[in-house]
Amino acid sequence: MTDRDGPGSEDLGALVRRAAALLAEAGCPSPRVDAEILAEHVLARSPRNPLGDGGLGRLRALAMAGSCVPEPVVAEFWELVSERARRVPLQHLTGTAHFRHLALAVGPGVFVPRPETEGVVQIALDWIAEHFPHAAHLPQAAHDGAGAPSADRAPRARPVVVDLGTGSGAIAASIAHEVPGAVVHAVELSELAHAWASRNVALPEVGGRVHLVLGDLRTAFPELEGTVDVVVSNPPYIPPGMVPREPEAALHDPEMALYGGAEGGLELPLAAAARAARLLHRGGFFVMEHAEVQAERIAQLLSADPAWSRVRSHRDLNGLPRATSAVRA
Numbered sequence: 600m601t602d603r604d605g606p607g608s609e610d611l612g613a614l615v616r617r618a619a620a621l622l623a624e625a626g627c628p629s630p631r632v633d634a635e636i637l638a639e640h641v642l643a644r645s646p647r648n649p650l651g652d653g654g655l656g657r658l659r660a661l662a663m664a665g666s667c668v669p670e671p672v673v674a675e676f677w678e679l680v681s682e683r684a685r686r687v688p689l690q691h692l693t694g695t696a697h698f699r700h701l702a703l704a705v706g707p708g709v710f711v712p713r714p715e716t717e718g719v720v721q722i723a724l725d726w727i728a729e730h731f732p733h734a735a736h737l738p739q740a741a742h743d744g745a746g747a748p749s750a751d752r753a754p755r756a757r758p759v760v761v762d763l764g765t766g767s768g769a770i771a772a773s774i775a776h777e778v779p780g781a782v783v784h785a786v787e788l789s790e791l792a793h794a795w796a797s798r799n800v801a802l803p804e805v806g807g808r809v810h811l812v813l814g815d816l817r818t819a820f821p822e823l824e825g826t827v828d829v830v831v832s833n834p835p836y837i838p839p840g841m842v843p844r845e846p847e848a849a850l851h852d853p854e855m856a857l858y859g860g861a862e863g864g865l866e867l868p869l870a871a872a873a874r875a876a877r878l879l880h881r882g883g884f885f886v887m888e889h890a891e892v893q894a895e896r897i898a899q900l901l902s903a904d905p906a907w908s909r910v911r912s913h914r915d916l917n918g919l920p921r922a923t924s925a926v927r928a
């Protein structure tokens with residue numbers, strides 16, 4: 600990429616600044632970063648990729664050096680910028696959502712995993728680290744039942760983990776990646792989302808070590824009842840009719856991923872809790888994401904349910920109560 604890139608080539612810095620201004624006008628919350636990520640995306644795909652493995656750092660260096668972008672790349676860049684200005688999620692345009700240590704494939708038909716869910720995964724990982732201190736260092740578990748608990752509940756080294764409503768597979772794939780000794784199961788009802796999750800559990804870092812099924816979280820994994828160590832869920836929880844403010848979510852996240860049903864959106868979260876109570880053995884751990892306005896009600900309901908003990912609300916990085924955990928009594 601040089602000044603001799605021919606007619607129609609444009610200065611990289613100016614290009615990104617103009618795109619950021621356009622995205623700001625369209626109301627995108629992080630216009631500059633979005634413009635940079637789209638520039639990085641098209642440059643990395645161009646036959647003469649000038650970025651190498653340098654990512655955004657290299658892009659910024661090239662912009663400061665006054666590098667020019669060849670015309671076909673400029674055209675592709677503006678196409679993506681105009682889609683982003685129509686509030687198509689950035690992750691749909693690049694095809695990738697970064698979640699914890701994984702780059703997940705996402706697109707139409709699947710919920711784009713959110714940063715707050717990374718914190719929910721961390722809560723589950725902390726519990727696993729405390730109760731299965733060696734699981735992170737064990738050889739990788741297969742998903743064919745290896746490490747499944749024995750009937751007499753003898754202490755075992757491999758935690759059995761279930762993700763209810765896995766979407767892109769973000770939670771399940773991250774746990775399988777970060778705790779290679781874990782035996783991870785995940786269920787998803789939407790065929791489209793299930794197809795994205797299938798791609799993600801096949802990522803080399805995850806190595807197909809998630810047992811993924813297409814089905815309803817309300818009845819999933821009958822064969823595991825009473826044997827699971829950890830259930831994690833980020834179920835749909837938005838009250839019906841309460842359309843999300845951000846157009847990216849309102850227009851592009853699947854309805855099935857957003858709306859939690861009756862009882863102010865609590866129908867699916869409470870169904871996930873009920874399923875978790877059936878799946879977990881005594882002393883097993885459940886953690887679930889929800890809206891901050893639902894924290895008090897969920898804590899009340901779980902505390903009143905003899906299936907649960909040690910009900911606890913967890914705050915996210917913004918100090919909002921966005922997850923609840925409980926131990927199977």
Ligand SMILES: C[S@@+](CC[C@H](N)C(=O)[O-])C[C@H]1O[C@@H](n2cnc3c(N)ncnc32)[C@H](O)[C@@H]1O
Pocket residue numbers: 710711712713716763764765766767768769770786787788789792814815816817832833834835836855856857867
């Ligand atoms: C809020 S999204 C979360 C996806 C993913 N766990 C994440 O954190 O990114 C909820 C997911 O639950 C799925 N879902 C909704 N109802 C379900 C049901 N009855 N059984 C299984 N999955 C369901 C949706 O299709 C969606 O993928």
